Amino acid sequence: xxxxxxxxxxxxxxxxxxxxxxxxxxxxxxxxxxxxxxxxxxxxxxxxxxxxxxxxxxxxxxxxxxxxxxxxxxxxxxxxxxxxxxxxxxxxxxxxxxxxxxxxxxxxxxxxxxxxxxxxxxxxxxxxxxxxxxxxxxxxxxxxxxxxxxxxxxxxxxxxxxxxxxxxxxxxxxxxxxxxxxxxxxxxxxxxxxxxxxxxxxxxxxxxxxxxxxxxxxxxxxxxxxxxxxxxxxxxxxxxxxxxxxxxxxxxxxxxxxxx
Numbered sequence: 201x202x203x204x205x206x207x208x209x210x211x212x213x214x215x216x217x218x219x220x221x222x223x224x225x226x227x228x229x230x231x232x233x234x235x236x237x238x239x240x241x242x243x244x245x246x247x248x249x250x251x252x253x254x255x256x257x258x259x260x261x262x263x264x265x266x267x268x269x270x271x272x273x274x275x276x277x278x279x280x281x282x283x284x285x286x287x288x289x290x291x292x293x294x295x296x297x298x299x300x301x302x303x304x305x306x307x308x309x310x311x312x313x314x315x316x317x318x319x320x321x322x323x324x325x326x327x328x329x330x331x332x333x334x335x336x337x338x339x340x341x342x343x344x345x346x347x348x349x350x351x352x353x354x355x356x357x358x359x360x361x362x363x364x365x366x367x368x369x370x371x372x373x374x375x376x377x378x379x380x381x382x383x384x385x386x387x388x389x390x391x392x393x394x395x396x397x398x399x400x401x402x403x404x405x406x407x408x409x410x411x412x413x414x415x416x417x418x419x420x421x422x423x424x425x426x427x428x429x430x431x432x433x434x435x436x437x438x439x440x441x442x443x444x445x446x447x448x449x450x451x452x453x454x455x456x457x458x459x460x
Contacts, residue, residue, distance in 0.1 A: 206448070210442055210449065214442065220439060221304055222304070224397035226397070229308045229400075230308075230311075230414065234401075234402030235293065235446055235447075236316055239287040239314075239316055260275070263377040266375055270359060285350075295454035296317065300324070301321065304457055309391060309392075312327075313373045315332070326384045333372070335350075337367040340364055344369065392414070392417045400438075401427045424438040427446050
């Protein structure tokens with residue numbers, strides 16, 4: 201069945217966003233959890249479906265709770281890790297990769313830990329909330345490739361342990377109360393200060409300090425495009441704000457940019 205055409209305001213927004221992207225010289229994308237919901241990975245804040253609707257983030261996903269009760273974190277992580285392991289990039293990830301490959305984006309700053317941007321073909325990805333590729337022992341700080349440990353954890357629920365000292369291995373994802381990875385964070389800020397267009401896709405812009413990144417671009421005169429299901433605090437200042445399905449809107453924008 202052919203999907204219904206998008207509403208007129210969405211079509212107008214797609215056209216305006218495509219015009220801005222075509223004229224930009226240094227466009228940067230900022231993506232959040234809403235970009236990956238079409239890949240089967242739940243987001244955190246959507247009304248009725250977000251993970252924080254039924255879980256207390258400070259009880260299961262803060263650095264303090266991890267140190268005192270890692271079982272709670274790993275209980276929260278196990279179904280999410282299974283979903284991430286099975287997920288494949290959706291049309292929004294692919295659209296951003298196509299824009300980068302065509303020279304229309306200089307890179308992607310992402311709050312996501314699922315590596316779907318890389319799987320879709322994006323080359324310059326700044327993971328400001330970390331990733332699940334590696335893990336670090338909270339006792340001796342030994343760092344290891346996380347894959348084998350997470351695979352076993354998904355299978356049998358055994359908490360990953362350091363091969364050296366036996367301490368708990370913490371995946372290199374950023375928890376509440378934890379500093380962002382310095383190198384990626386510095387690079388993300390520099391990218392926002394030097395861009396002439398920022399494309400926000402699938403982010404509610406509610407989590408600090410990442411939520412302030414578009415302001416760095418705005419303060420230097422950059423255009424801002426926002427594509428998200430729900431409004432953000434920055435919609436009133438954006439050149440274009442499209443409230444719709446990111447997995448449908450982003451491919452439409454990329455198609456117009458690349459083939460108009």
